[in-house]
Amino acid sequence: MENTVTINGLNDVVSTLQNLLASTDTEVSYSIAIQNLPNFELYLKGEKFDNSITPSIMKGIIELQNAIYRTYLIARYGADNLQMLNDYERQTLELKVIVRPGSSDIIADLCGVAVKLFELISGMENKQKYIIILTVLAIIAGGVGWLYFDSYLGHQATKLEISKEVVIERERTKQLLGSQQNVIDAVQVALKSQHIKEQTDSDLSDEAEAESETEIKSDGSQNPELNITSTDTTTSKPKDKTVHFKQLQAVDMELVNTIAQAKESNEKVKLATERTEESMRKVMASTASAEFVRFNNQFEASGYTMQQIASAERAESEDVTIKNLFRVLNIDSKKTEFMQARLRPTDQSFQDFNATFSDTSIDQDKLDRLTTALTSYHPIDLSVTAKKKRGKLNDAIIAQVRDVDTTQSFKEESDDVIES
Numbered sequence: 209m210e211n212t213v214t215i216n217g218l219n220d221v222v223s224t225l226q227n228l229l230a231s232t233d234t235e236v237s238y239s240i241a242i243q244n245l246p247n248f249e250l251y252l253k254g255e256k257f258d259n260s261i262t263p264s265i266m267k268g269i270i271e272l273q274n275a276i277y278r279t280y281l282i283a284r285y286g287a288d289n290l291q292m293l294n295d296y297e298r299q300t301l302e303l304k305v306i307v308r309p310g311s312s313d314i315i316a317d318l319c320g321v322a323v324k325l326f327e328l329i330s331g332m333e334n335k336q337k338y339i340i341i342l343t344v345l346a347i348i349a350g351g352v353g354w355l356y357f358d359s360y361l362g363h364q365a366t367k368l369e370i371s372k373e374v375v376i377e378r379e380r381t382k383q384l385l386g387s388q389q390n391v392i393d394a395v396q397v398a399l400k401s402q403h404i405k406e407q408t409d410s411d412l413s414d415e416a417e418a419e420s421e422t423e424i425k426s427d428g429s430q431n432p433e434l435n436i437t438s439t440d441t442t443t444s445k446p447k448d449k450t451v452h453f454k455q456l457q458a459v460d461m462e463l464v465n466t467i468a469q470a471k472e473s474n475e476k477v478k479l480a481t482e483r484t485e486e487s488m489r490k491v492m493a494s495t496a497s498a499e500f501v502r503f504n505n506q507f508e509a510s511g512y513t514m515q516q517i518a519s520a521e522r523a524e525s526e527d528v529t530i531k532n533l534f535r536v537l538n539i540d541s542k543k544t545e546f547m548q549a550r551l552r553p554t555d556q557s558f559q560d561f562n563a564t565f566s567d568t569s570i571d572q573d574k575l576d577r578l579t580t581a582l583t584s585y586h587p588i589d590l591s592v593t594a595k596k597k598r599g600k601l602n603d604a605i606i607a608q609v610r611d612v613d614t615t616q617s618f619k620e621e622s623d624d625v626i627e628s
Contacts, residue, residue: 211238218350225342225466240326245319251502257312268494273303275487279344282480283337300324340480343470347484452510493518528596533587554587563604574609581612585619588612
């Protein structure tokens with residue numbers, strides 16, 4: 209290919225991804241040249257970390273390596289079975305990892321392996337392959353941080369509210385209720401207030417204490433820091449069970465939204481994204497024995513916090529059936545086995561989501577109603593089954609199609625529709 213798009217940092221990854229997602233072409237007329245990307249870095253302090261790494265950290269690095277392997281396999285073959293890798297591919301995509309002297313400072317060369325990813329698909333380039341690789345690079349280089357911790361806070365708040373009810377019903381002691389409420393209040397403040405005031409963690413290294421600290425916002429737009437001490441007195445505790453988290457850089461919401469859009473653009477991109485996110489959670493969990501962790505220069509936390517974040521991110525989904533009026537944003541009938549509709553609840557109870565259906569499960573009359581709802585900008589009464597996880601719907605299926613509601617119209621909002 210004569211034309212080349214040069215990637216010289218994370219911003220270029222995002223802008224290239226956005227252009228690909230906005231394009232209606234399935235093929236690409238240019239190659240991608242990676243010149244610079246930030247390294248992936250873990251800085252660890254603790255008794256076990258003195259110019260060395262533990263077996264658990266080694267497992268975390270292996271997970272990072274597997275994320276790279278799976279990205280290539282999904283882009284090249286459409287599957288993520290690691291056994292499909294041949295020796296040449298495995299060796300070519302090996303991460304170069306350096307452990308610096310002193311407390312363990314682990315650096316993985318993300319730029320070098322990104323170059324190899326694009327070299328291995330040379331001559332087979334298409335839009336989907338580019339989106340898969342760039343999305344995974346965006347996740348590893350900068351797509352985690354405050355959002356993962358924010359998810360942990362939501363999970364913790366729910367868990368503590370449940371625990372509070374158990375305490376009320378079974379114990380009814382003011383002492384237990386008071387201590388539990390203190391923790392609930394701390395989490396709720398972190399979730400709901402506009403500002404969280406910084407606190408100093410006495411266990412942080414001198415280097416961390418020397419960094420400038422400012423008033424911060426709970427939306428992650430500056431540098432949030434939070435300390436919550438566990439009140440669990442029923443089990444033996446590790447040395448430090450303080451939840452400490454400090455954001456080192458503002459969350460790039462453009463990056464986060466671009467990753468989310470890419471994830472919904474294609475099933476293979478979604479597969480690569482989910483596998484990479486799971487690998488990143490395992491990398492987080494692998495640092496649990498450290499006293500202090502600086503994760504990819506995005507945030508600092510205690511090892512206990514890292515373990516809690518990783519655990520919260522694995523929260524199980526629940527099966528739900530939703531009967532509601534939906535706006536039909538798009539219908540994709542290109543798939544051979546099933547069709548897909550992009551839906552938006554009229555009450556905005558959920559974010560826009562994709563729901564599948566087949567011509568065997570929905571007859572022509574019901575398909576015509578869906579089409580009418582799309583073209584007339586009227587909402588339609590549907591029942592949808594889905595997996596609900598942290599307020600989002602996944603694996604949605606249209607179970608029942610009822611009538612179009614002609615009393616409402618969204619024609620004036622048609623310019624705001626984002627097609628999947």
